Amino acid sequence: MAGVAWQGAKGDSAAMIHGRRPQLSPIALLGDATLRFVGDTGAMFLFLAEASVRIFSSLGQFPKMVRQVYFIGVKSISVITLIGLFTGMVIGLQMHYALAKFGAEGFLGAAVALSLVRELGPVLTAIMITGRAGSSMTAEIGVMRISEQVDALRVMDINPIGYLVSPKLAASIICFPILTAFFDLVGMAGGYLTGVLLLGGNEGVYFYRIQAYMKMSDVSGGFIKSLVFAVVVCTVSCFMGFYTHTRRDAVGPEAVSQATTAGVVTSCILILLADYILTSLLF
Amino acid sequence: MTRDKTPDIRLEGLTVGYGKTAVVSGIDAVLPGGKISVILGGSGCGKSTLLKHILMLHSPLAGRIMIGRHDLNKLDRRGKHCLRQRMGVLFQDGALLGSLSLGDNVALPLREHTRLDEKTIHERVLDKLALVGLEDFHDYYPNELSGGMRKRAGLARGMVMDPPLLFCDEPTSGLDPVTAAELDQLLLELKKSFDMTMVVVSHDLDSMRAIADHVVVLGDGRVLFNGLRDELEATTDDYLRRFLDRQAAARTSPRLTMPALDFKVMKRDCSKYLGEG
Numbered sequence: 001m002a003g004v005a006w007q008g009a010k011g012d013s014a015a016m017i018h019g020r021r022p023q024l025s026p027i028a029l030l031g032d033a034t035l036r037f038v039g040d041t042g043a044m045f046l047f048l049a050e051a052s053v054r055i056f057s058s059l060g061q062f063p064k065m066v067r068q069v070y071f072i073g074v075k076s077i078s079v080i081t082l083i084g085l086f087t088g089m090v091i092g093l094q095m096h097y098a099l100a101k102f103g104a105e106g107f108l109g110a111a112v113a114l115s116l117v118r119e120l121g122p123v124l125t126a127i128m129i130t131g132r133a134g135s136s137m138t139a140e141i142g143v144m145r146i147s148e149q150v151d152a153l154r155v156m157d158i159n160p161i162g163y164l165v166s167p168k169l170a171a172s173i174i175c176f177p178i179l180t181a182f183f184d185l186v187g188m189a190g191g192y193l194t195g196v197l198l199l200g201g202n203e204g205v206y207f208y209r210i211q212a213y214m215k216m217s218d219v220s221g222g223f224i225k226s227l228v229f230a231v232v233v234c235t236v237s238c239f240m241g242f243y244t245h246t247r248r249d250a251v252g253p254e255a256v257s258q259a260t261t262a263g264v265v266t267s268c269i270l271i272l273l274a275d276y277i278l279t280s281l282l283f
Numbered sequence: 284m285t286r287d288k289t290p291d292i293r294l295e296g297l298t299v300g301y302g303k304t305a306v307v308s309g310i311d312a313v314l315p316g317g318k319i320s321v322i323l324g325g326s327g328c329g330k331s332t333l334l335k336h337i338l339m340l341h342s343p344l345a346g347r348i349m350i351g352r353h354d355l356n357k358l359d360r361r362g363k364h365c366l367r368q369r370m371g372v373l374f375q376d377g378a379l380l381g382s383l384s385l386g387d388n389v390a391l392p393l394r395e396h397t398r399l400d401e402k403t404i405h406e407r408v409l410d411k412l413a414l415v416g417l418e419d420f421h422d423y424y425p426n427e428l429s430g431g432m433r434k435r436a437g438l439a440r441g442m443v444m445d446p447p448l449l450f451c452d453e454p455t456s457g458l459d460p461v462t463a464a465e466l467d468q469l470l471l472e473l474k475k476s477f478d479m480t481m482v483v484v485s486h487d488l489d490s491m492r493a494i495a496d497h498v499v500v501l502g503d504g505r506v507l508f509n510g511l512r513d514e515l516e517a518t519t520d521d522y523l524r525r526f527l528d529r530q531a532a533a534r535t536s537p538r539l540t541m542p543a544l545d546f547k548v549m550k551r552d553c554s555k556y557l558g559e560g
Contacts, residue, residue: 060394144380152378155338156392156440157367 047161047242048169048235054162055170061162068171072133076179083128084121084183088190091115096195105195109206110213112191113184117214117222118283121184123275126176126229130267134237137168138263141241142256150242165238169231176230177223184222221282228278232270237263289316289447289480290351292337297346299329299336305344305504306332312499312509319474319481321491321512324501325526330484331375333501334452337482338372339363350448368396371441373451377433379425379440385412386421389440396444411439415469431462435469442473449473451483455490467493488527492516500526 024032055061095111141164144150153160188210195201240263241256250258297310307329314320322330335341337348339355348355350366358366379388389408393399399407412418415435425433434454441449454470455463467490474481485491491498491512498515500508500523508515508523518524546554 140382147376147381148374148378149380151335151338151340152372152374152380154340155367155370155372156395157364158391158395 088187377437
C-alpha cells in the first residue's frame, strides 16, 4: 500500500527509514512487501478507528467540521455539476442509440437514472472528490508533518489525528452522499438534455420511466456506497499525509508529492474494489 | 496564580536514537530547575534527537528521563497529558500552523485545554504576543512573517500556558545577529520573570555564552561535557577548545586536488560576460 513503512507509524524518523536498504533476494523482497502491506493495512484500520472515536471528543470539533464541509462539499459543487452534467449527457446519447436499435427509446430515462444512481454517481463523485479534496488533504497533512507542525500539536497535548483527521472524516461522511445525490440529479438532467431536447425523445415518458423503474433499494444502495467511499477516501488520503515522513521512496517535499500521488491512486483503486464488493452484496 | 515549582530534568544512563540505531549513548546529566541549560554540539550530533526524547515524541532506547520526580517511561496517559500541558516548546522554524492566524496559533493551547472564555483568551494572547513584540501582528498568517517573527510567535505560543518548562530548538539559527541577540535577551527576561526551567538546543556559541547557566556538549555519539558554562570556557580538552574557539580540524591532505574548471568545458559560453573573452 504505497510503501508506507509500518515501523514509521510507531514514531521512527525518516532518517532511519530512508537509509540505504540492504540487497534482498526476490523471495525476501516479496516477504518484505507482504509484511509491509499487512502492517500498513492494520495501521490504516487503527488510524480510522482513532479518527472515528475522536470525532466526538469535544464540542470544539464542530467548527472544524463545518470548515471541512465547506472545503470538501461546497467547493466541490462546481466540478461535480460539470462532471455530472456531461456524464448524464453522454449516457443519454449512447443509451439512446443503443435502445433505438431495439425500438426501446422510451426506456432511456430508466437506463440513465439506474446507471447513475446505482453505479456511476457514487463512483465518479468519489473519484472527483479524491482528485479535488483527497489530494489536498494528503498534501496539507504531509506538509504539516515535514514542517514539524504535527509534532507541535503533539507537544501541545493536542491529538493530531483528532485535530486534523476527525473533522475531515466527519465532513466526508456528510458531504459524499449529498454530492452523490447532486451528481445523480444533474446527470439525469444531462440525460434529459440529450435524450429529450436534442434527440427528440418524449419528455413525459423519460420522467415516467425513471419513477416507474427506480426502487428505494437502488437509492439506498448508492447511498451506502457513497458512505463507504467517503470513509475510504478520507482515511487513505489522511493516512498517506500523516505518515509522509516514513516513506521509503522520498524525503521532504518530494515525499509529500509521492504521498499525494499514492493517496489518489490508492483511493481510486480501493473505490473500484469496494464498488465491486458492494455491488455484489447490495444488488 | 499558582505556579508549578520549576523542576530539574535528570537524564540517567540515557541512550537515544531511532529504530535500533543509537544516536547518543550513555547520557548522564542534570538540567537544573530554574536555570537555562544549553545542549550544544555540531550539526547532526543528536541535539534535536535528545530534545525530541525529552518531549516524549520518541521513547529512549535505554535509560530514563526524569522530570521532577516523574520517570517519563513510567508515566501513564493522564500523566503524559498533564506534563505536556506544562511544557512550552519553540520549534526550529516556529512550527506554527499555516492555516491559522498568529492569534489563533497562540490561542490554540488555551482553547484546547482551558475553560477560559474567548475574551480572556484574546487578552492572554495579546499579552503573550506583546511579550515577544508581535501584538500588532495578531491577524497575520505565518507565511506573511519573517523567520525571526515566526520564531518569536512560536515562543509566544510556547509561553501561553505559562509553563514551568520551556524547550527551544535552535532558537537563533538563521537569524541575523541583532535579532538573535534580542531573542537571547528575551529568553533571559523570561527566565528571570517566570523562574522557568529552560532547555535550549543550539550550536550558536554567542547565544550559549549569552544565556547558558549549564551546558551539555554532545559529540561523537556521547556527552563530551556536562557542567557550568564557566567550567566549559576553562576546559583544556582538545576537541572542546577547537569547538569553542571555532577552529577547523587539522587536515592531513590538501583540500583541492583538481585544477579549476576551464570555461571551455561549459555547455554555454559565458566567458565574455565574466571578462574572459
